[in-house]
Amino acid sequence: MSAPSPTAPGRPHRLDVLIAGGGLSVGALLWVLGLHGGPPLFGLPAALTLLALTVMAIAELLRRTAPMAALALAVPALALDICTGTLVATVLMFTDVVYAAVLYGPPAAARRLPVHSALVTVLATVVAAAVWHSPQVVLVGIGIALITMAPAWTGVITRNHRDAAQTARLRAEQTALLAEMDRTQAIAGERARMARELHDLVANHLSAIAIHATAAQTIDDASATRAALGVIRENSVQGLAEMRRLIGLLRDPQATAGDEPAATPTLDGLEALVEQARANGAASGLAFTLDDARRPAGPGDPKPPAPVALAAYRIVQESLTNALKHAAPGEVRVRLADAPDGALTVTVRSPYAHRPGPRAPGSGAGLVGMRERIALLGGEFEAGPARGPDGRVWLVRAALPATGEEEQR
Template sequence: MTARPLAALGRPHPHDVLLAGGGLATGVLLWALGLQGGPPLIGLPASSTLLALAVMAAAELLRRTAPMTALALAVPALALDFCTGTLVATVLMFTDVVYAAVLYGPPGAVRRIPLCSEVLTVLATVATAAVWHVPQVVLVGIGIALLTVAPAGTGLVIRNHRDAAQSARLRAEQTALLAEMDRTQAVAGERARMARELHDLVANHLSAIAIHATAAQTIDDPAATRAALGVIRENSVQGLAEMRRLIGLLRDAQATGDEPAATPTLDGLEALVEQARTNGAASGLAFVLDDARRTAGPGSSGGPDGGRPPAPVELAAYRIVQESLTNALKHAAPGEVRVRIAHDPAGTLSVAVRSPYADGPGPRAPGSGAGLVGMRERIALLGGEFDAGPTDGSDGTVWLVRAALPAAGEEGRR
């Protein structure tokens, strides 16, 4: 056992000061009244009892701040006390020092001190029995055990309970921290999902409104202006309906009594492309839907086994086509915009949108750049592949958006 350097000792705990002061005062009182265990041995003066008492009181001051130093002082003080008559106050303070050494000492003390106490008790009892062959030797062993084993065992039990409680608190704090992290991630994920939905729902209609409003301002033709205003009104009404649907999804359907509208599916692609044709006619854009699923045979509107792909996959494919058409309205050069959707034999739903690449001064309507980010996020969440950018084709440079989504249902993956 190594004691802490005296220079490194901290201020004694107030409770330890009370214990040390009370023990010292009690011992002095007992000594003054002559209430000692017996006369001094080996010729030591009677005042040596007070020295042992003072050293033991000093050990009590260090029981919490330097428990091993306190134990190192208490052992010789107890030996001196036994040789000078024995004061009960000194003995009681020793038991408290042993208890504190186990409770507040380093981890090694938890193992060594109880073991040393048991070995000391056995050796002292055997040595006493070898010298005095009397039945009272058993009482000597019990007394030594009360001074060493009992306080060490008590300190061990309390320390184990304290460590267990601390571990439980740490686990509770870790659980709360993990729960907070999960909640934060869930909130961030929900915010990102809402941002993608809001962008995909509104951007298409607002882009068409901006393009036709610009045309109505620049073209001095009453008929063209009326047509542009008609498209603006149609997109405004549809955009408002989409916003109401989104609000319905965000609100509690049971509390309001309203059921949110159905999630868009691939069956609505024809209407989506038809709307793009109307919005892009003034910009010289022609939109074509090539749905290769319809040529795969009867009942092939969904996955390769004849069933529909999972709902998240359908929604992601629909939103990718919707955002790609919106980008084409804003950025594409006059020409044909082709949308192709097909199922691969491996059970992958592939989406490709090809539009004429325009290297012009700017888009027809302003954009935030969040569309491509949202499409990448959607595909990444479903474990698919996504690619978008200019590429060289037979008819010149085109802007190509490609996505591959795992469309096989649970039965198809088994």
Template sequence: MFDGGVTARPFTAPGRPHRIDVLIAGGGLLGGLLLWTLDLHGGPPLLGLPAALTLVALATMSAAELRRRTAPMTALSIALVALALDICSGTLIATVLMFTDLIYAAVLYGSPAAARRIPLSSVLVTVLAAVALTAFRHDPQVVTLSIVIALGTVTPAWTGLIIRNHRDAAQAARLRAEQTALLAEIDRAQAVAGERARMARELHDMVANHLSAIAIHTTAAQTLDDPAATREALGVIRENSVQGLAEMRRLIGLLRAPETPGGTAEPAATPTLDGLDALLAQAGTNGASSGLAFSLDDARPTDGSGSTVATPVELAAYRIVQESLTNALKHAAPGEVRVRITHERGAALTVTVSSPFAERPRPRAPGSGAGLVGMRERVALLGGTFEAGPQTYPAGRFWRVRAVLPAPEEGEPR
């Protein structure tokens, strides 16, 4: 029977005896009946009770066996009454053996409190029985009887406790293994997501600048009816295409493992702040047709007193400047785009990019909207602060991007 694609399981009544419990109860009952038929009793009846009551005790003990797994304490309580009746009416070995099994089951399947108390109680009962027998019967057989009582109570109780402890330890180990596997899968998924985000930032920052310049100059080449201007625009387009292709090849080289065919064992060069002059020169070429000029104010010490920042910080600063220049090419009003870098020993590295701000009906080139998100993520990964938005100055309104990056020196613990 199917319901929504799931196979319906057959109804199982609550507390239904386990198949093994049914076999134990049936085997004990048949064995006891065989012993009764062969008149194999453990002793004479006591208190004048009829020997037939051993069959009642046998049937009661068999019924208790059916509940050994589903209700172990209830089964053990019934078994105590059945055992007392069996001893007083002649004793069948099958009934005694089923009683020992019920002690074992009560420890193994019962509550943790029962698993602690029953083994200790079995030892106490055995000791009291041995003392009582010694007091009332001065007979060497008292030792044998004490051993038999211990075998019927202490042995199954402590066997059940040992097996239960092993079972619980195995279950705990299995749960720990499952938790470890789950945590490993979570770590793997987070690592993959983080790596995907890092690759997306790198790809966006490396290629967006060149593609934006291509889009701007393509538009200019289509709208201007000037062969000289068209040739100049095509030259800029070709230059940005070549540089963008080189950046893509560098990224592919980073992604390829050295062992893979076609991979390179040489580490690709990482952009540094020393390359900002070339970056702004390229931006000036790309933005000349839009009335944009670019200037760099590098306030880092040049007398050797400054420190060299860690590579991840320098790369993040370079990418922030690169993305800010790309956004200026797309959105800034005609004017000067200013880039300022400051850093002193023991202080943070601060990057500030200000571009003329004016409301435009549409950008000069389409964008993905991921630039600010990528810059914010880069700064957050380094534990810095980031802000971007329009600011009003005496000279007019500017769009300002400011990133403050903690800048430990190379080799300094971070």
């Protein structure tokens, strides 16, 4: 991993300009004062030291924007400097160029340069020992190592720390992003759950209120009007009580996402639910029956899990509400049965016919809520027109596993 250059390509960094200018100034001052490292070799003029110093300063300008090109300039400049008397400023700038080449160069160069610097140090020490045969060769080897190996390995350490910090920062950003995604999904899931509960709690009662209010307005019969108003009052009171239970749950700071209202509906309440639908739909020519074909539960047989029982209750409740609003006059049949694989099947058949409009307005969210409930439990759901023994019917069928996915989680 390599960090991008902090400046545009070809434009030296401000700090690199300062380093190059400072090194060039100090080197020129040392040359004027005659503070060379030694006499020129091979009869070269001492003035070439200034050429090596200038080239090294140019390499410093490129240390970030083009680190490998800077190293390519610095190596011959150092060789020329050594052969023409050696200025300390030139040598120090060379070590900085090596350090920058490892730190800012490509990953492959950062891996090779420390190894190559070690090989150069060993080779130069061996050659010096073969030529001079002096104990001072050890000092020469140490000096070469300080010029080549020390800056290279310092660059490796710095680069590793920088890459580790960048990796940790990216990991922290990814963790924060995942946490935000989880939070968003949790909020969306909770809002969907609240929408389902609000719809299931009030839709049945409000539909009955709308149907009987319409009947009270259109039928010029005092007894029928009183009966309709009685149904309206009963559904209003029940809907208000259920809304209060849900509001109490939402306001409870100790409540969790899996909690339900205190009076959670169960399958034992289906008879009362069908009886209520029977009373609400009598004026529309609807008859409601409940067929519980489940195997009789023994003393030690477990009851369906609470999420399964609640989902089955809500599916029947929503199906009966839809029948009150849309079904043609006839029999609405609710059937519960045990599937061979142990799943609980809920089937609701209602007479289906094209009507000019529903008896009460609806939003279409009921089918969406039923599908969501079944999907959360890992079951199967289908709803739509079908052929029945008595003609065309609207069929709602749900298969609920004995143990829902929500419990497995």
